[in-house]
Amino acid sequence: MTLRIIATGGTFDKHYNELNGTLAFADSHLPQAIAQSRMTVGATLEQLPLLDSLDMQDADRARVLASCRAAAEQAIVIVHGTDTMKETAAVLGAAALAQTVVLTGAMIPYEIANSDALFNLGFACAAAQTLPAGVYVAMNGRIFSWDNVQKNRAAGVFQAL
Amino acid sequence: MTLRIIATGGTFDKHYNELNGTLAFADSHLPQAIAQSRMTVGATLEQLPLLDSLDMQDADRARVLASCRAAAEQAIVIVHGTDTMKETAAVLGAAALAQTVVLTGAMIPYEIANSDALFNLGFACAAAQTLPAGVYVAMNGRIFSWDNVQKNRAAGVFQAL
Amino acid sequence: MTLRIIATGGTFDKHYNELNGTLAFADSHLPQAIAQSRMTVGATLEQLPLLDSLDMQDADRARVLASCRAAAEQAIVIVHGTDTMKETAAVLGAAALAQTVVLTGAMIPYEIANSDALFNLGFACAAAQTLPAGVYVAMNGRIFSWDNVQKNRAAGVFQAL
Amino acid sequence: MTLRIIATGGTFDKHYNELNGTLAFADSHLPQAIAQSRMTVGATLEQLPLLDSLDMQDADRARVLASCRAAAEQAIVIVHGTDTMKETAAVLGAAALAQTVVLTGAMIPYEIANSDALFNLGFACAAAQTLPAGVYVAMNGRIFSWDNVQKNRAAGVFQAL
Numbered sequence: 001m002t003l004r005i006i007a008t009g010g011t012f013d014k015h016y017n018e019l020n021g022t023l024a025f026a027d028s029h030l031p032q033a034i035a036q037s038r039m040t041v042g043a044t045l046e047q048l049p050l051l052d053s054l055d056m057q058d059a060d061r062a063r064v065l066a067s068c069r070a071a072a073e074q075a076i077v078i079v080h081g082t083d084t085m086k087e088t089a090a091v092l093g094a095a096a097l098a099q100t101v102v103l104t105g106a107m108i109p110y111e112i113a114n115s116d117a118l119f120n121l122g123f124a125c126a127a128a129q130t131l132p133a134g135v136y137v138a139m140n141g142r143i144f145s146w147d148n149v150q151k152n153r154a155a156g157v158f159q160a161l
Numbered sequence: 162m163t164l165r166i167i168a169t170g171g172t173f174d175k176h177y178n179e180l181n182g183t184l185a186f187a188d189s190h191l192p193q194a195i196a197q198s199r200m201t202v203g204a205t206l207e208q209l210p211l212l213d214s215l216d217m218q219d220a221d222r223a224r225v226l227a228s229c230r231a232a233a234e235q236a237i238v239i240v241h242g243t244d245t246m247k248e249t250a251a252v253l254g255a256a257a258l259a260q261t262v263v264l265t266g267a268m269i270p271y272e273i274a275n276s277d278a279l280f281n282l283g284f285a286c287a288a289a290q291t292l293p294a295g296v297y298v299a300m301n302g303r304i305f306s307w308d309n310v311q312k313n314r315a316a317g318v319f320q321a322l
Numbered sequence: 323m324t325l326r327i328i329a330t331g332g333t334f335d336k337h338y339n340e341l342n343g344t345l346a347f348a349d350s351h352l353p354q355a356i357a358q359s360r361m362t363v364g365a366t367l368e369q370l371p372l373l374d375s376l377d378m379q380d381a382d383r384a385r386v387l388a389s390c391r392a393a394a395e396q397a398i399v400i401v402h403g404t405d406t407m408k409e410t411a412a413v414l415g416a417a418a419l420a421q422t423v424v425l426t427g428a429m430i431p432y433e434i435a436n437s438d439a440l441f442n443l444g445f446a447c448a449a450a451q452t453l454p455a456g457v458y459v460a461m462n463g464r465i466f467s468w469d470n471v472q473k474n475r476a477a478g479v480f481q482a483l
Numbered sequence: 484m485t486l487r488i489i490a491t492g493g494t495f496d497k498h499y500n501e502l503n504g505t506l507a508f509a510d511s512h513l514p515q516a517i518a519q520s521r522m523t524v525g526a527t528l529e530q531l532p533l534l535d536s537l538d539m540q541d542a543d544r545a546r547v548l549a550s551c552r553a554a555a556e557q558a559i560v561i562v563h564g565t566d567t568m569k570e571t572a573a574v575l576g577a578a579a580l581a582q583t584v585v586l587t588g589a590m591i592p593y594e595i596a597n598s599d600a601l602f603n604l605g606f607a608c609a610a611a612q613t614l615p616a617g618v619y620v621a622m623n624g625r626i627f628s629w630d631n632v633q634k635n636r637a638a639g640v641f642q643a644l
Contacts, residue, residue, distance in 0.1 A: 003302070016430055016431070018478050019475070019478045021333060021345070023338075023343070023345065033280075035275075036275050036276070036277060036280065037277055037281075037301060038268055038277045038301040038302075038317075039301055039302035040300075040301045040302055040303050040318050040319065040320070041301075041302040041303045043302065107199055107340045108338055109338070111436075112338045112433055112434050112435070113433040113434070113435075114196075114197050114433075116198055116199045118279040118283070119199075119279045119280070119283035119286075120283060121283065122280035122281060122282065122283030122284035122285075122287075122302075123283035123286055123287045125280075125284055125302050126283075126284045126285070126287035126288040126291070127287040127291060130287070130288060130292055130304070138287065139201075140199040140200055140201045141198060141199075141200035141202040141204065141286050142200075142201050143287065143290060143291070156341045157199075159201070172504060177506075177591055177595045179590045179591050179639055180637070180639045182494060182497075182506070184499075184504070184506065269501050272595055272596040273594055273595050273596070274594040274596075314502070315502070317501055317502045358597050358598070358602065359599055359603075359623060360599045360623040360624075360639075361623055361624035361625075362622075362623045362624055362625050362640050363624040363625045365624065437519070438520055438521045440602045441516075441521075441601045441602070441604060441605035441608075442520075443602060443605065444601070444602035444603060444604065444605030444607075444609075444624075445609045446605075446609070447602075447606055447609075447624050448605075448607070448608075448609035448610040448621065448626065449609040449613060452609070452610060452613040452614055453613055460609065461523075462522055462523045462524075463486070463521075463522035463524040463605075464522075464523050464524045465609065465613070478521075479521075479523050481523070
């Protein structure tokens with residue numbers, strides 16, 4: 001079993017820019033997070049353009065789908081922004097991929113104290129290896145099918161429809 | 162789906178004692194780690210005596226088994242020391258439990274920089290929810306059956322027999 | 323020797339709001355930072371309204387001055403935003419206080435990885451105890467008199483005029 | 484004003500060895516700590532053998548003294564173990580150096596959560612720039628003359644005689 005991990009941006013990868021005081025994208029935190037996980041399973045990181053998921057367009061989702069289709073791995077983890085994770089999951093879900101694809105992300109950036117990023121990455125890496133082929137959202141200890149998930153923005157949690 | 166998380170000590174829960182400069186056990190880090198995970202699945206933490214797994218005796222493993230037997234949850238995560246994780250897994254595996262029991266731990270304590278503890282906790286929480294009934298070791302991105310795992314101490318990794 | 327530490331906000335105290343993804347103010351990090359410092363000198367924390375220093379008005383600076391005038395301590399550390407630290411220092415400098423007042427802050431919030439906040443707090447706490455009466459800016463290893471300092475925003479550093 | 488920072492080991496620089504579960508010395512954390520401080524004052528790091536201060540012999544203290552004598556900088560910070568910080572300070576104090584030499588360290592290693600290391604480093608860097616020539620111990624917000632300091636091991640604090 002080997003894993004493909006696809007970085008697409010989102011809160012997980014936001015970085016504090018000390019010159020202007022904003023959170024934006026620089027280098028992905030995934031190489032550091034993967035090193036921290038001490039993963040002993042083969043894992044290939046594929047870095048797509050890092051985007052706030054509110055900025056994701058159809059073409060961006062098509063690119064994620066193309067990466068899944070091109071992947072040799074059976075197990076795929078996609079690190080994605082939470083606000084439109086469900087929309088990307090729907091695009092992938094409709095594509096009837098033969099692989100197990102798990103979207104995850106973070107409520108707090110990897111580099112900020114008390115972040116859930118590393119937990120979610122671990123959670124998604126197990127889900128991708130154990131679930132049957134299909135597309136899932138795995139966040140904060142719960143696994144959802146791509147067609148039965150929504151983000152409750154007021155509460156900051158994912159839940160079933 | 163709800164989870165039971167059982168703390169038994171191990172590297173995951175080692176704490177730096179600033180008065181004598183040693184790593185030992187104080188309060189478990191699990192309450193903080195669970196809070197950090199922002200778990201939205203119901204999770205009950207059960208804290209057994211925190212032990213270095215090299216100090217675990219038969220009676221200690223019997224207590225872990227008793228906790229599993231008494232648990233109402235189908236999915237159980239046990240946070241355990243790495244050095245004898247395999248021995249406890251064997252005791253649980255021989256008991257033919259009807260639940261999914263996943264042992265995990267850490268190579269670096271939760272409170273030390275670059276720790277794999279939170280990743281492994283997330284990894285185990287997904288494995289416990291997705292795998293069929295049985296006993297497993299889940300560490301650093303790989304899942305092993307209880308009867309086909311060993312710790313390679315020289316390399317600091319778990320591997321199949 | 324005892325210290326008064328006055329929290330006024332700034333980057334040091336910015337907090338990530340996971341519900342809307344912004345950096346803003348919640349509880350000050352100073353109680354945690356002071357506990358982390360294991361300070362054995364008596365230190366009193368006074369929390370003023372936490373502000374982005376770009377939002378500071380004359381009335382806000384007058385309030386900081388009033389706190390200094392009312393303080394019984396000879397040594398005062400003010401945690402302040404970096405963008406207008408110099409302006410507040412000028413208000414305090416013109417007041418001819420009999421105390422040693424040291425303004426400090428952070429380029430990266432206390433709760434974000436790789437933050438300079440704790441270093442700067444320690445740096446300012448020593449400067450406040452050792453320098454003669456007057457008003458100073460102490461940031462990132464350098465100490466400036468209040469009337470000979472500016473922030474170079476392009477480089478993200480403080481420097482003499 | 485430029486600084487010399489001399490690494491000699493101690494709790495500050497202890498590193499967790501994941502293969503055997505002990506705290507020992509590997510690479511010094513000082514390069515990372517100095518980078519984190521974003522120091523804008525010129526600072527030269529000199530790394531001596533990293534030792535637990537309980538293992539320091541006369542020859543080790545003589546080497547620290549030789550480094551101070553050879554230093555071109557007026558301000559010197561020595562990162563040292565806490566248990567015999569006082570003994571090294573006494574050797575340096577008796578040498579009547581023309582510089583300001585400040586010994587500091589940490590109660591909790593730099594790489595462990597809630598460490599005082601970065602605070603103490605900042606504290607010492609200011610003390611070294613502002614105090615008159617002499618030898619001092621600067622820990623956890625208090626500055627001591629070399630001949631009026633002791634570590635209270637039961638309480639884990641430095642105090643005057």
